[in-house]
Amino acid sequence: MASGSSSPGAGRFLTGVAWAVLLLGLWLWGRQITNGPELSSGPKTGDVAAVGRPLGVRLPPAHDPLKGAEPRRVEIPSVGIAAPIVPRGLDGHGAVDPPSFATPNTVGWFDGGTRPGAAGAALLVGHVDTDTRKAVFYSLSAVRPGEKVRVTATDGSITEYTVDDVQVFQRSHFDAKKAYGPREHGRAELRLITCGGSFDRTAQAYTANVVVSAYLTGVPKG
Template sequence: MSTGVAWAVLLLGLSLWGREIADGPGGASAPTTGDIAAVGRPLGAPLPPAHRPMNPAEPRRVEIPSLGIAAPVVGRGLDGTGAVDPPPFEMPRTVGWFRTGTHPGAAGAALFVGHVDTATRPAVFYALSSARPGATVKVTRTDGSIAVFTIDDVQVFSRENFDARKVYGRRQADRAELRLITCGGTFDRATGTYTANVVVSAYLTGTAKA
């Protein structure tokens, strides 16, 4: 992580994903691939090489063309319980960025979070579990650049098997990486939470001008 955020803080605050980020009534079911799953890329489709990390700049918009996702990004911090505070339910089509962590495109693993649904309709990351390795994620930044990421991993972690180090840790020390996270599994009406989290990992493979 950049900006001096210690693992102790991550394990205290970001382990909320083992509890739940979107604790609304879950009006729609999130599509998932199971409690713990990884979706491999098609055979014969190698992923592109990593691009060198960019200078830090805040995100303003994220797009995943293959999923039809195009949404504004807002910086979010931790709430009173030490958990990442996602965008309010009044902003279901907005993505939250953990602003005291890594800037998307800079060295490290930047964290994006979003709701899967509301009480009445799908939200911004409803289709996230349908992401596939090789797909593109574009992040428009405040410096006028676009950080272009390639998805290399899609996993679903049950609450019991959520590993904060595996989810939030950088996979390779010299890369700029991105994590997109939402709820998954099934909605447990008894507890008002989902049973798992969908985690999409990507790494920087190019840049462009906005």
């Protein structure tokens, strides 16, 4: 999704504003993201538009949580995403500091929270675009329930997740617990997050955020 600006460098600024709004909930919610209540993964209406779980999609059982490991790479074959992961903390405003625009095809992992594979929801964030081109999570909104996400850790271990929910949260009614909290207590989950919706020229930001939820279903060999 393009930023909708013709001014040089404006796309970087506008997308950056969207990031600040998207992840402000982490600052408000603090480090409680791994201990939130169980949340339904069914389709939502009203302020939250969702792809949800289409009828007829059979999802596999969850794999038991693991110790978890620092992630190095993420792949979503169905939409052609394959990218390195770098750890990211919080910036001066209390929001997750996203990867640099100099490396738009890099995904950030919030290293103050859950490690992929461990119980709780691990957060992976990526830009949707820059001022000149598409970025790593440009196609994230095309992901559908039942599709696979694979994470390779720095120790060489691999964990595989199945997407069970895709939601588009409006910025004006962004609910941090619904976006970041575990959908089922004790389950190892992922959240993959980027900007979405349309571009609001008045607010100089995107109007929504795409949040893909997936849960651990396998531990492939090599």
